[in-house]
Amino acid sequence: MKFTTKSEYGLKAVLNLAENFGKGPIPIHDIAENHGISENYLEQLLSTLRRAGLVKSVRGAQGGYMLASSPKEITVGEIIRILEGSIAPKKCVDDENPNACNRAENCAARMVWEKLKDSVSEVLDSITLDDMCREARKMNSTYSLMYYI
Amino acid sequence: MKFTTKSEYGLKAVLNLAENFGKGPIPIHDIAENHGISENYLEQLLSTLRRAGLVKSVRGAQGGYMLASSPKEITVGEIIRILEGSIAPKKCVDDENPNACNRAENCAARMVWEKLKDSVSEVLDSITLDDMCREARKMNSTYSLMYYI
DNA sequence: CAAATCCCAAGTAAATTACTAGGCTTTTTC
DNA sequence: GAAAAAGCCTAGTAATTTACTTGGGATTTG
Numbered sequence: 001m002k003f004t005t006k007s008e009y010g011l012k013a014v015l016n017l018a019e020n021f022g023k024g025p026i027p028i029h030d031i032a033e034n035h036g037i038s039e040n041y042l043e044q045l046l047s048t049l050r051r052a053g054l055v056k057s058v059r060g061a062q063g064g065y066m067l068a069s070s071p072k073e074i075t076v077g078e079i080i081r082i083l084e085g086s087i088a089p090k091k092c093v094d095d096e097n098p099n100a101c102n103r104a105e106n107c108a109a110r111m112v113w114e115k116l117k118d119s120v121s122e123v124l125d126s127i128t129l130d131d132m133c134r135e136a137r138k139m140n141s142t143y144s145l146m147y148y149i
Numbered sequence: 150m151k152f153t154t155k156s157e158y159g160l161k162a163v164l165n166l167a168e169n170f171g172k173g174p175i176p177i178h179d180i181a182e183n184h185g186i187s188e189n190y191l192e193q194l195l196s197t198l199r200r201a202g203l204v205k206s207v208r209g210a211q212g213g214y215m216l217a218s219s220p221k222e223i224t225v226g227e228i229i230r231i232l233e234g235s236i237a238p239k240k241c242v243d244d245e246n247p248n249a250c251n252r253a254e255n256c257a258a259r260m261v262w263e264k265l266k267d268s269v270s271e272v273l274d275s276i277t278l279d280d281m282c283r284e285a286r287k288m289n290s291t292y293s294l295m296y297y298i
Numbered sequence: 299c300a301a302a303t304c305c306c307a308a309g310t311a312a313a314t315t316a317c318t319a320g321g322c323t324t325t326t327t328c
Numbered sequence: 329g330a331a332a333a334a335g336c337c338t339a340g341t342a343a344t345t346t347a348c349t350t351g352g353g354a355t356t357t358g
Contacts, residue, residue, distance in 0.1 A: 050304095058303085
């Protein structure tokens with residue numbers, strides 16, 4: 001029941017964008033460096049988020065990435081669903097995946113996966129990027145917030 | 150954010166034992182056949198659960214596995230924690246794993262993983278095997294309950 | 299035009315998962 | 329007391345997924 005680094009890197013990167021919301025595009029290079037992530041790998045993740053409409057990009061020199069909407073309007077759930085493909089703990093309860101197992105009607109285990117999925121959804125959909133930015137600011141760190149997310 | 154087949158097979162097998170609680174040992178062979186699971190693989194899973202004290206085994210002919218305590222006293226959380234190692238969505242919030250990342254105090258993402266872990270724990274720890282057995286009985290199936298979990 | 303940047307597809311190394319194989323021990327049954 | 333039915337255990341391996349790397353192309357700025 002682990003999330004992959006996609007969620008971790010993606011969330012950190014997008015939070016980085018949230019901290020700089022309204023300040024123009026941030027290049028991948030900077031984000032990757034801030035968090036010690038492979039630049040090319042992060043590019044793939046941000047590209048996925050762009051295709052999903054969550055972030056925007058500006059090409060060319062002085063280009064980079066920025067949020068497509070305000071940090072208050074983007075939830076962690078959206079980000080993670082896009083990057084992981086789904087948050088369902090099992091394929092059989094994945095809405096995008098209609099080929100659920102044919103024993104679904106007789107499966108007591110499925111009830112468990114359903115409950116889990118609902119619970120995870122509720123948590124992730126209730127946290128916005130703005131919430132996370134505030135949380136980050138609350139931590140009265142000696143480090144720059146941006147650099148140690 | 151997927152659970153592996155360990156959780157699925159393990160849960161189904163243990164539920165099979167719960168359905169037969171008090172009726173003596175059930176051989177792996179039968180459980181594996183019921184659910185279409187590899188016998189040797191299931192053996193590894195049940196062995197893990199046995200070492201953790203959740204199930205008991207009886208060797209020799211007419212032997213097999215049985216629950217170590219009543220279905221009311223065993224939660225899905227216990228089973229899954231033992232089989233998956235942990236239910237933490239990230240290593241950095243895994244209690245068993247004390248080498249959390251050194252930026253923990255300054256990490257807003259960590260808050261997300263913590264909330265998730267708590268939520269998943271709450272759901273899984275609140276479901277007992279007895280609950281699942283009842284759920285299974287409620288499904289007025291044309292199939293034998295035991296065989297199509 | 300050169301540099302900075304995003305865009306994209308294909309390849310690959312590492313890790314994890316899901317087994318398989320096979321020999322050993324214990325207990326029951328005939 | 330031998331054979332069969334079970335669990336016990338370790339090592340190997342195939343398949344899948346993850347986490348990259350490589351490298352060429354397109355776009356924009358100065």
